[in-house]
Amino acid sequence: MLVQIKAHPINLIQIYAPTSDHSDEEIEDFYADLENLTRNLKKHEINIIMDDFNAKVGKRRVPGVAGDFGLGQRNERGDRLIEYCQEHDLIITNTMFKLHPRRLYTWTAPGDREGQVIRNQIDYILTNRRFRNATYGVKTYPSADAATDHSILVANLKVKLRSQKKQYRPPTLDVAKLRDPQIKDKFNRVALSGQKTTNSKNGKAPGLDGIPIELLEALDGSNLKNFTKILNKIYQQGNIPEEWLKSVFIPIPKKNNPS
Structure with a gap:
């Protein structure tokens, strides 16, 4: 039983x-x-x-x-x-x-x-x-x-039970769909953050937020105003998202043999 x-x-x-x-x-x-x-x-x-x-x-x-x-x-x-x-x-x-x-x-x-x-x-x-x-x-x-x-x-x-925090995993984004002009236009109308990054290379690994560079490149300048409002609100309230406080440093040796 x-x-x-x-x-x-x-x-x-x-x-x-x-x-x-x-x-x-x-x-x-x-x-x-x-x-x-x-x-x-x-x-x-x-x-x-x-x-x-x-x-x-x-x-x-x-x-x-x-x-x-x-x-x-x-x-x-x-x-x-x-x-x-x-x-x-x-x-x-x-x-x-x-x-x-x-x-x-x-x-x-x-x-x-x-x-x-x-x-x-x-x-x-x-x-x-x-x-x-x-x-x-x-x-x-x-x-x-x-x-x-x-x-x-x-x-x-006598057991002390600790709460188990579920690790957030960002959803997988199919950035290839942004090649469709209609999808790209709809995305720019509903997006709330980001700005143009024309000098960045595609295919790079996303950061901790899981947002690929292709997704940011699809944004136009009209979303910069909304992005600024969000940043000002966070600054005024003082509630900084925990994800923004994290950084990942990856040492890359210049030579093939780092030793």
Whole structure:
């Protein structure tokens, strides 16, 4: 199950992996379904995959994936989970914090009793590796009143979300159409800026504004008055467009070999 929170880039994915009674083919089908579900998620978003993986990761550390504080010994299903996390830059958060074992195990077997403790860590909370420092703690609450043999697993995350500014890309202009006298005349009637640049060469790369030199050459002197009004208004208000404050310097060596 995938829940997407549109207000912020957070994706919550709840899963349930096949138990050890199922075949390896069914396990691979599970990871294939998970792959299809997460394929279109973006890496800069917070992706959280959680619930019952029916796998034991154990105490053995895996750099960038699992910490030193898992529980028990790793099994084959745990190896498969580690492999999936490595492929998708995920960390297993509830192996990163040193806690008492009762805060680590997530499942109690039906045969568990005094003198014969059968408790394992098979539920996990995975998240992007880049948000490792946003996880402040993960632990279970075995005494919670819930009708299940699993313990409630809780993670504390604190994320500072930054607004993503979309980079402006000027539209591509088909300047060849200006060769048509009717189009050129219409363009000069509606244009609001620019002046004649008869001493400039065609075919030059446009600047940061994306306006090719051919477009400016098509303007006539009648637009200079409108252009002046715009500049005076900007000067009086003091609001200079950010694009006007940028410059690009490209060093061009005189020789073919700049070294």
